[in-house]
Amino acid sequence: MLYALEERFKLARDTLLNFIKQDIIKENTTEKGTAEKESIEEEDTKFTKSGEFSGFVILRDVSLEEFHELRIGARKFKVYIRLVEGDVIAYEMPSPAHSYVAGELIYLIRAWSHHLQVGSELDITVRRNTEYISDVTVEPRQPGQRQHGTGSVSQPRMIIEIGVAEAFGSLHSLALEYFSNSTQTNFIQVYLSIKIFPRHENNTVTMIATIYLRNNEIPARNQQNRRLSADAIANPTMTRIQNTTPNRVISFGTSPLDQRIVDSINSTGVQNDRIVGFIQPDDAICSRAGMEEYQVNIQSGLLFNGFPGGVPQGTANNLIIDLWEIQQIVLDRLEPYAP
Numbered sequence: 001m002l003y004a005l006e007e008r009f010k011l012a013r014d015t016l017l018n019f020i021k022q023d024i025i026k027e028n029t030t031e032k033g034t035a036e037k038e039s040i041e042e043e044d045t046k047f048t049k050s051g052e053f054s055g056f057v058i059l060r061d062v063s064l065e066e067f068h069e070l071r072i073g074a075r076k077f078k079v080y081i082r083l084v085e086g087d088v089i090a091y092e093m094p095s096p097a098h099s100y101v102a103g104e105l106i107y108l109i110r111a112w113s114h115h116l117q118v119g120s121e122l123d124i125t126v127r128r129n130t131e132y133i134s135d136v137t138v139e140p141r142q143p144g145q146r147q148h149g150t151g152s153v154s155q156p157r158m159i160i161e162i163g164v165a166e167a168f169g170s171l172h173s174l175a176l177e178y179f180s181n182s183t184q185t186n187f188i189q190v191y192l193s194i195k196i197f198p199r200h201e202n203n204t205v206t207m208i209a210t211i212y213l214r215n216n217e218i219p220a221r222n223q224q225n226r227r228l229s230a231d232a233i234a235n236p237t238m239t240r241i242q243n244t245t246p247n248r249v250i251s252f253g254t255s256p257l258d259q260r261i262v263d264s265i266n267s268t269g270v271q272n273d274r275i276v277g278f279i280q281p282d283d284a285i286c287s288r289a290g291m292e293e294y295q296v297n298i299q300s301g302l303l304f305n306g307f308p309g310g311v312p313q314g315t316a317n318n319l320i321i322d323l324w325e326i327q328q329i330v331l332d333r334l335e336p337y338a339p
Contacts, residue, residue, distance in 0.1 A: 005059075009077035012056040012090035015045060016079065016165045019053045020198060046089060050267040052169035055082075055091035062088050064131060068123075071133075083131040092166045096333040097196055101162050102135050104329050105194075105321070109138055112319050115312045116303065117141050122154055124184050126177035136160035140307040153183060157303050158190040164334075168195045168208060168264050175212045175244045189214045189302040192321075196330055199337045200255055207253035207330055208265070209296060209323055216243040218274060246270040251277035252286045252294050252323040254331070289324045296321040 044057040058081065062070070067083040074081040080092040092098070102120055110118045122137040138158035159178050163171045171193040178191045190213060197206040217238040246268050251257055257265070257279050265275060276293050278285045286294045298319040304311045 005073065006077070008058045009073060009079060009090075012058050013077055013079050013093065015056040016090060016093055019167075020165050022053075048167065048169035048173055050169045050264060052167035052264060054167060054170035054173065055089035057087050057089055059088045061086050064125070064129060067131060080133065082133060083129065086129045091170060092163065095164050095335065097330055097335070098135075098162050098164050100329050100333045101194060101196070101326055102160075104326060105136050105160055108321055108325070109136075109319065113300075113303075113312070113315055115141050115307075115315065122156070124154075124156070124159070124178075126180050126182050126185055130177065132174065132177065134159045135162045138303060140304050142308070155184060155187040155306075157187055157305050158192065158298070159188055160192045160194065163193065163195045166195075168193075168210075168261070169267070171195055172210065172246070172268050179212070179214050179243045187306055189305050190298055192296065192298075194326065196334065197253070197261070199334050201337050201339070203337065204255035205253045205330060205334060206251070206255045206257060206261060207323075207327060208257075208261075209250045209252060209326075210246045210268075211248045211250075211296060211298075212243060212245075213247045213302070214243050216241050216245065216247055218247060218271065242269075247274065249275045250294065250296070250323060251275070251279050252327055253278060254285060254327070256281050256283065286324050286327055289322055291324065294323040296323060 046054045046057060048054045059070070062083060063086075064083065067081075067088060070088055071081065074090070078094055079090040080094070081088050081090050083089075106118045106120060109116060117139050119137050119139075120135060122134050124132045124134050124137075126132060134156070136159070137154065137156045138160075139154060139156045161171055161174060174193070175191050178185055178188050180186075190211070192212070193208075193210045195208045195210070197208075199205050217240050220237040220239040249265055249268075249270055255278075262279075277283065284291070284293070298321075300311045300315050300317055300319060303319060304315075
């Protein structure tokens with residue numbers, strides 16, 4: 001049985017590597033990409049509703065307790081796993097780009113406020129027999145937590161997921177569960193995903209940040225303005241949309257979006273005016289720190305939702321994540337182009 005399990009882990013890793021290779025092939029020809037998909041698709045290979053690869057099923061009918069034991073094996077074979085309705089799914093692999101982007105985000109958020117606890121790889125039970133392991137988790141530091149043990153069940157306000165092998169569509173699908181009302185998720189107000197695509201032959205990289213809000217509102221007027229403003233939430237006329245629809249999508253890489261990526265973004269239902277950044281070749285590229293269109297602005301009230309006394313005195317109105325800093329980490333740490 002142990003031998004068979006090891007073979008399943010190895011097969012999961014090979015499948016993830018094949019789909020990364022397929023992403024690179026699609027840069028040059030759609031036909032080759034399609035052929036590659038057909039050659040590795042099988043009943044244990046999972047796809048999103050939009051047809052994107054979302055993981056490989058290693059085992060089925062697994063309990064939460066069994067899943068916790070399997071995580072040790074997952075690390076041995078260098079894959080990340082999650083439990084979805086009893087299925088153990090491999091969806092990502094450790095990599096320098098993944099690790100250092102997570103580390104930079106933890107540093108930026110922790111430096112912004114000492115009232116926040118920021119951690120990595122937290123188990124989040126989103127519903128029965130379904131458990132995710134979040135890349136970055138943000139939770140207020142509750143008064144009396146150490147003395148009385150009130151923080152024994154983590155209840156984060158913000159989750160960040162980073163995808164290198166994991167597809168954009170798979171990252172998008174997580175919003176539904178992170179905004180569920182389980183004990184661990186009912187305080188989550190913000191879900192941010194960072195998708196990093198393979199390096200192109202010309203050394204450029206496509207990167208996408210997607211922001212989801214539990215109480216998801218967008219300006220009802222000035223819809224033609226594509227610029228991302230930190231004051232947009234202050235617009236007195238707002239429209240409520242589903243929280244599984246992105247609030248904003250920001251293309252912040254050094255390569256514009258190709259049509260298949262645009263199609264994937266459009267499949268989420270996000271409005272065109274909420275897609276900003278380096279989309280087409282004539283758009284302004286993310287080339288330096290402080291560019292307005294490349295800032296993620298998160299209201300402090302969302303990060304301290306349910307915190308006794310509200311937002312701590314002296315806390316800035318917005319947590320600002322400058323995506324240029326994340327871009328530079330990716331360019332330094334992402335694996336070279338390998339056809």
